[in-house]
Structures are given as C-alpha cells and as structure tokens.
Amino acid sequence: MSESIDFGNLDRSARRAGYRDGLLEVFAAIVLSVIALAWLASPPFVGIVSAFIVLYGWKAVEKVKERVTYPRIGYFQERADEPKSTAWGMLAFIVGAFALMVVVVALSGGLSDSAEWRRAAPLVSGLTLAAGFWYAGDHSGLLRHRLISMYSVAGGIALWALGDGASCSGVVWHLTSLAVPLAAIGVWAMLRFIASHPVQAIDG
Amino acid sequence: MDEPRTRIEPDRLVHEPSRLSILVVLNAVEEADFVFLQDQTGLTKGNLSSHSGKLEAAGYIEVEKMFVGRVPRTVYRLTEAGSVALQSYREHMSGVLGSLD
Numbered sequence: 001m002s003e004s005i006d007f008g009n010l011d012r013s014a015r016r017a018g019y020r021d022g023l024l025e026v027f028a029a030i031v032l033s034v035i036a037l038a039w040l041a042s043p044p045f046v047g048i049v050s051a052f053i054v055l056y057g058w059k060a061v062e063k064v065k066e067r068v069t070y071p072r073i074g075y076f077q078e079r080a081d082e083p084k085s086t087a088w089g090m091l092a093f094i095v096g097a098f099a100l101m102v103v104v105v106a107l108s109g110g111l112s113d114s115a116e117w118r119r120a121a122p123l124v125s126g127l128t129l130a131a132g133f134w135y136a137g138d139h140s141g142l143l144r145h146r147l148i149s150m151y152s153v154a155g156g157i158a159l160w161a162l163g164d165g166a167s168c169s170g171v172v173w174h175l176t177s178l179a180v181p182l183a184a185i186g187v188w189a190m191l192r193f194i195a196s197h198p199v200q201a202i203d204g
Numbered sequence: 205m206d207e208p209r210t211r212i213e214p215d216r217l218v219h220e221p222s223r224l225s226i227l228v229v230l231n232a233v234e235e236a237d238f239v240f241l242q243d244q245t246g247l248t249k250g251n252l253s254s255h256s257g258k259l260e261a262a263g264y265i266e267v268e269k270m271f272v273g274r275v276p277r278t279v280y281r282l283t284e285a286g287s288v289a290l291q292s293y294r295e296h297m298s299g300v301l302g303s304l305d
Contacts, residue, residue: 005221005224005225007224007225007228010225010228010229010232010244010245011228011229011231011232013244014228014229014232014233014236014244015232015233017233017240017244066272070237070239073239073240073243074236074237074238074239074240074241074242074243074244075236075237075239075240075272075277075279076233076234076235076236076237076240077233077234077235077236078233078234079232079233079234080234200239200243
C-alpha cells in the first residue's frame with residue numbers, strides 16, 4: 001500500500017462504487033422503455049407497471065449485481081442514511097414541476113384544454129427525471145449523470161415547444177429519447193467495468 | 205507533563221493508516237466483504253486480515269460469516285463504537301492540525 005493515502009478519495013470511491021457497473025443506466029433505460037410502452041398501450045396501465053417495477057425491479061438488479069459486480073469488486077451495500085431534507089427536496093421539486101405544468105397550460109391555452117395538458121406533459125417528465133439524475137450525479141460524482149439530467153430538461157422543453165397535444169406521443173418520445181442513450185451509456189459503462197475488473201477469488 | 209501529551213495523543217488503533225483506511229471504507233457503506241475492502245484499500249490479504257482482526261477485537265467492526273448459495277461470504281460492518289472512534293479521531297486531528305495556525 002502506498003505511503004500516502006488520500007482518505008477523502010477513499011471515502012468517495014467507496015460511496016461511488018455502486019455506480020461503476022453501468023447497471024443504474026441500463027435499469028433506468030428498461031424502466032423508461034416499459035413505461036413508454038405502457039403509455040402507448042393505455043395510460044392508466046402506467047401506474048400498475050410503475051408499481052410492479054418499483055416492487056420487483058431492484059430485486060432483478062441485485063441478482064445481476066451478484067453475478068456481475070460483486071465477483072469483480074466485492075460485495076457491498078450502500079449506506080441508506082439520506083437526510084430527510086433530501087426526500088423533501090425531491091418531493092418539492094416534483095410538486096414544483098407539476099405547478100410549472102399548470103402555469104404553462106394556463107398561459108398557453110386554458111386549463112380546460114386537454115390538448116394543452118398533453119402537450120405540457122413532457123415538461124413534467126423532463127424535470128422529474130432530471131431531478132432523479134441530478135440526485136444520482138450528487139452521489140456518483142459522474143459527469144454523465146449531470147449530462148443526462150440536462151438532456152432530460154432540454155428534451156422536455158423541446159417536445160413541449162414542438163408538440164401539438166393531439167396525443168400522448170410527447171411523453172412517449174421523451175421517455176424513448178432518454179432510454180436509448182441511457183441504454184447505450186449503461187452498456188458502454190458495463191463493458192468497460194467488466195474489461196477493467198477481472199473476477200476475483202472468492203473470500204473465505 | 206502528562207496532560208499536554210494526553211491531549212495530543214490520538215487513538216492509536218485508529219491512527220494506523222491501514223486500519224484508518226478500513227474504517228473509512230466501512231463508514232462509507234452499510235456493509236462490505238473482504239474482496240471489496242481489499243479492492244478499495246489496496247491492502248494485501250494478510251494485512252487486511254491482521255488489521256481487521258485488531259479492529260474486531262477492539263469492537264470497532266463486526267464480522268459475520270455467511271453463505272450466499274454455496275459461496276462463502278465474510279461481511280464486515282462498522283459498529284457504533286467504531287463510528288464514534290472514527291468521528292472522535294477526525295475531530296481530534298482537526299483540532300490538532302487546526303491549532304498549527
């Protein structure tokens with residue numbers, strides 16, 4: 001071991017270990033694709049699909065980690081010691097995104113116009129997904145999470161500006177336009193992770 | 205003469221860089237196995253075993269041996285005493301180094 005140890009770096013490295021394998025991006029891409037498909041099939045179906053993913057999705061991720069991540073860098077569980085202010089901050093942001101949607105709809109056509117609600121929906125999905133990835137970026141320290149966050153906002157604004165509100169295609173396009181680069185980034189990160197971390201001997 | 209020495213004396217168990225590395229890593233995660241600790245700290249197996257044994261004996265970390273399927277896994281966790289010791293050490297060193305100004 002080196003004589004000089006950067007303990008701050010050691011702390012950050014351990015906290016960010018869970019983001020190295022690209023699984024977060026791959027999982028997010030799958031979730032967004034499934035929600036987009038559910039939205040296309042039937043919007044009320046989205047709630048059921050989302051609940052199913054929340055309940056069982058992370059179990060699938062954990063299974064993949066057992067096979068891909070832990071044999072390479074060892075087993076670990078992230079610390080779940082988020083301050084309550086973080087959860088409240090996220091909630092406030094999502095409520096703010098919906099409030100912005102209401103203001104935009106009110107200004108552009110009137111609250112009773114359902115086409116304007118559909119047109120503004122990508123704004124909400126853009127902002128809420130951006131909040132999620134910005135939060136991930138806070139934890140991971142990875143630039144790609146910040147860039148995805150900004151891309152989500154830009155996509156939401158663009159789809160709102162270009163949309164006509166005739167259908168829910170704005171949200172579907174937004175989710176799909178995020179899922180595709182997320183899948184590519186996740187697979188790229190996972191391949192790099194696998195290539196740079198050979199499977200290690202099992203500890204006893 | 206004893207008092208000033210006591211004031212600048214850090215917890216020797218925590219002060220050793222290899223053991224401090226182990227505590228820092230375990231403070232950052234909920235729990236971790238031997239491979240993760242080795243990957244993060246860069247310690248050899250022998251050093252990691254030796255230092256983690258001392259930390260366990262002091263009650264700063266706890267060790268649990270288990271099987272995941274048929275694969276053995278040794279899981280390490282920071283105890284409350286270990287967390288307090290690390291925090292005290294951090295404050296102690298900040299105080300000592302801060303007094304240089």
